Each structure stands twice: as structure tokens, then as C-alpha cells.
Amino acid sequence: MKKIILTDANTYATLSVARSLARKGFEIIVGGERATDMSFYSKSVAKKFIYTSPKKSIERFLKDIKKAIDNYSPDMLIPVADKTLIVISEHRADLKAKTFLAQDKHIKTAMNKFETQKLAQSLGIKTPKTIFLNNDQWQSNLLQNAGINFPVAIKACCSADIIGDRVIGGSNTIYSNSEEELLSKLKVFQTRLHKLLVQEFIAGTIIGISGIFKNGNPIALFAYKRIRQTRPIGGPSALAESIALNDTLKTQALPLMRALEWSGPAMLEFKTGKDGEIYLLEINGRFWGSLPLSIFSGVDMPFLYFKSVNDMPVDSSETFYKVGLKGRFFWGDLLNLFLRLRGIPKWWPDISLSRIEALRDFFASFFDEKLVYLDFQSDDIVPFLIRPLSIFNELLF
Incomplete structure (x- = not known):
């Protein structure tokens, strides 16, 4: 049985990768900073360990990761959040575990919004x-x-x-x-x-173009638009919908990935402005928060990532996805409702200020037949229940 170590047990991306690969028969080992991290409580996770946050000490974080590698002898190590990715990328040669990442200099370019903008502009891609x-x-x-x-x-x-x-x-x-x-x-x-x-500030709709890449070439691609965000004036998706990946979107995303010779998962965040133009906001060079929507829609990105690492063929049927499927993070959408009811700035151009509309939007989603829940899984319910405690600890500490 193949063993995979994942970091960042508090994220939905880690939980989604764990569930995806566990279904394929992998043994999943997850590391995180706190005992309340939700992925620790998933049935998909075989073993877990606590590590020191790299925001506190990189030296101690690496010591903890190396100890886990020695204990579990994984076939692959996957850093999931930026704070772990940047450290593991820089120290990959010192780790006795297989990683499949872009070059370190390109990872740091993707994490630097200013450098990303300069690269985009050199390729003729609009930025704010x-x-x-x-x-x-x-x-x-x-x-x-x-x-x-x-x-x-x-x-x-x-x-x-x-x-x-x-x-x-x-x-x-x-x-x-x-x-x-x-x-x-x-x-x-x-x-x-x-x-x-x-x-x-660009008023308009957030578009995410995500995928698995190898040496700058796409193995699989997926596109979605945000309908609601956890924080009404900016934040990760609370409600998103899969959309068709047309040539216009591809011409915005693919040149950037080729220029970075990107290998691994990535999500490029764009905004379609009121003027009809598409603007690049940022690149997330890792698995993204709305990852479970791509899986529900038919593209198992974590497994395709593993296949790309091991030079396994990918059938075209594995990259086809359903358009028009909506994915909801219940706790994120509940936070969106709370913040809209509390009130948002009157000048904010991207969302209605009406509290009645906020309530209507929230409750209407319960009756949407094209909607799936991205944070709730009936046969693995504990992470959903533990998530509010995890959020509280993140905010408090």
C-alpha cells in the first residue's frame, strides 16, 4: 500500500486530498499544528502527527517533518498550504521523501503577487x-x-x-x-x-482556473466561479459553481504556467470586471480551497497528481467534468450570512446590502437541486462537526 504524508490538517484541501487518495487505497498520514485540526478526525486518515508551525520556527517544523518521514517512510510528501510549501520546497533536498514540485524560484514567484503581476504583464495578461x-x-x-x-x-x-x-x-x-x-x-x-x-479594486466575478501541471503543460484543468465568499468583501469560496473552460480562459492561464514551467497543482485566480476584461489577481501554487468541487464534478485532481508524478497515463474521461454543479461550504456560507446581516460597507460594489436578500440567498441554497455540500460527508461527518472549533482556534491563536 502506498503511503502519503499530507501537511496542514486544518484545511479543506488536505481533507479533500486525504479522502480522494484513501478511496484509491492509499494509506494517508496527516500532519497539523493543533489537535483540533479537522482532517485528524477523518476516517480517511490512518495516522496523524503534530508539528511546530513554520510561522513559529522553521527549524523545529523541519525537525518534526523529518521525524515523521523516518517514522512512516512515505512514498510521497505533499505540502498543502503556502506556509509549509515554501519551507519544504526550499529544503526538499534534505528530506528523505519524494516531492513533485515546481522549481523553488518559480514557487516563490507564484507566492509573490508583485512578481506574478510583472510576469503576467510581460505575457500580455491584464492585472489591476x-x-x-x-x-x-x-x-x-x-x-x-x-x-x-x-x-x-x-x-x-x-x-x-x-x-x-x-x-x-x-x-x-x-x-x-x-x-x-x-x-x-x-x-x-x-x-x-x-x-x-x-x-x-476590480468589481466583478471571481473565476478560478485550477489544474495539475507537468513541466508547464496541463494534465487536467477545471474552472469555476465564486457565487458567495466566506467574507462578503473578500475571502475563499462559500458557494461556487463549475463553469466551462473556454479558449479565452485558457489563453489567460496556460501561458503563465508554461512560463513558470509549473509542475504540480495550482489555481489561478482571475476577476472578470464590469468592463468585460479578465484580470489576474494571484496564483496559488498548491491544492486550492474549492478542490472538492472539482472532485464532485468528475475530475479527481489528487489522484491525477499522483498519476502525473509516476508517469501513468491519464484517459480523457478522467479530465471531463460536469458544468453547472454548485458546491457549498456550509460553515463558510453561514459566516457569509452572519457578516451580511451585521452589515458591510455601503460603498461595496460587488454585493447587495439588503439583509432580506442575504437571508433569501442563504436559505434558497437548501433547495437547489444542482448543489452539493463540499464540507459535509455523511459517512465521514466528524470533520464537519469539528470545523467550527478549528476555526475558533485559528482565530484565537
Whole structure:
């Protein structure tokens, strides 16, 4: 029996990979930071271990991972979140486990939104107008000189970055609709992160183009659009729908993957603006949060990843997926409802401010015949029940 070690037991991506590969007969070993991480409680997981967060100490994290590799002798090690991917990628030569990742320099390019934007622009792919800040003193004319109007998004430049013995990054995007508000939020952000982006806000629909790649070439592709997000003003999917992958979307995504000579899973996040243009927002060079939607739709991405690693043939039937299937994360959608009822900024252009509409949207989904639940599985229910506790611990600690 093949053994696989997965990291980041608190993520839906890890849970989805574990369930997928366990169904194929793999022995799944999962590592995480806390005993409350939901994947630990899945029937798909044979063994589990706790490791030190790389945000606390990279040295101790690597020591814990090496110990797990020695204990379990896995056939493959799969880092699932950015904070573990960046460390395992950099130290892959020191680990006695097989990994199948893009080159380290390309992984770091994908994690750096500013570098990703420069690459996209060199390929003729549109991106939002952006200012890069590296602990610089804010100047009131920067936005005007860059031709950027409010509202704007304030983001960490890197989804993960190594500073000394710790990984930093991964903060939620925040938004501002005035310079006074922007200055206030920048001060808070810059106490935690040394590299920031201030980016024009593009109103429209989030499109995810995801897949498994080998040396820049796609093994399988899947596309979806976000209908609701866990946080109404930005966040991972709460409700998403599979969509057809047309040539327009392919011409936006594939040149980037070829330029990065990408190997492994990746999700490219775009936004279709009100002007009809498609803008690249970021690249997630790992398994993505809405991964279970691709599996429900017919493309078993984790297994295709394993097949690509081992040069196994992939039949065209394995890459065909159902269009129009909706996937809901119940807890994420419940958070969306709570935040909409509490109130969102009146200037926010992407969503109705009506609390009645928020309630209607939430409850209507219970009766949608084309909807599946991505976080609830009747024969493996404990991770669903434990998830609220996991979220609480993540927010608290």
C-alpha cells in the first residue's frame, strides 16, 4: 500500500486530498499544528502527527517533518498550504521523501503577487493597477500618480515569505474607500508585514482556473466561479459553481504556467470586471480551497497528481467534468450570512446590502437541486462537526 504524508490538517484541501487518495487505497498520514485540526478526525486518515508551525520556527517544523518521514517512510510528501510549501520546497533536498514540485524560484514567484503581476504583464495578461510598498513612507500622491482610484485593496505582497527562522504572510486582504481610512489601515498592516501592495479594486466575478501541471503543460484543468465568499468583501469560496473552460480562459492561464514551467497543482485566480476584461489577481501554487468541487464534478485532481508524478497515463474521461454543479461550504456560507446581516460597507460594489436578500440567498441554497455540500460527508461527518472549533482556534491563536 502506498503511503502519503499530507501537511496542514486544518484545511479543506488536505481533507479533500486525504479522502480522494484513501478511496484509491492509499494509506494517508496527516500532519497539523493543533489537535483540533479537522482532517485528524477523518476516517480517511490512518495516522496523524503534530508539528511546530513554520510561522513559529522553521527549524523545529523541519525537525518534526523529518521525524515523521523516518517514522512512516512515505512514498510521497505533499505540502498543502503556502506556509509549509515554501519551507519544504526550499529544503526538499534534505528530506528523505519524494516531492513533485515546481522549481523553488518559480514557487516563490507564484507566492509573490508583485512578481506574478510583472510576469503576467510581460505575457500580455491584464492585472489591476498596483503600488508596491516596502516599509516606505506613504505619500498622498502615490495613488494619483499611478492612476488608481478608490476603493483599493491592501494585500500582503507574498502569501508566504521566509524571514529568519519564521514564515510570515498570509494575512487577509483589507479594503479602503478613502485616503484617511487607507493611512489608518496601512499603519496596522505594516506593523506585521514588511511588503505590501495597494491595488485598485476590480468589481466583478471571481473565476478560478485550477489544474495539475507537468513541466508547464496541463494534465487536467477545471474552472469555476465564486457565487458567495466566506467574507462578503473578500475571502475563499462559500458557494461556487463549475463553469466551462473556454479558449479565452485558457489563453489567460496556460501561458503563465508554461512560463513558470509549473509542475504540480495550482489555481489561478482571475476577476472578470464590469468592463468585460479578465484580470489576474494571484496564483496559488498548491491544492486550492474549492478542490472538492472539482472532485464532485468528475475530475479527481489528487489522484491525477499522483498519476502525473509516476508517469501513468491519464484517459480523457478522467479530465471531463460536469458544468453547472454548485458546491457549498456550509460553515463558510453561514459566516457569509452572519457578516451580511451585521452589515458591510455601503460603498461595496460587488454585493447587495439588503439583509432580506442575504437571508433569501442563504436559505434558497437548501433547495437547489444542482448543489452539493463540499464540507459535509455523511459517512465521514466528524470533520464537519469539528470545523467550527478549528476555526475558533485559528482565530484565537
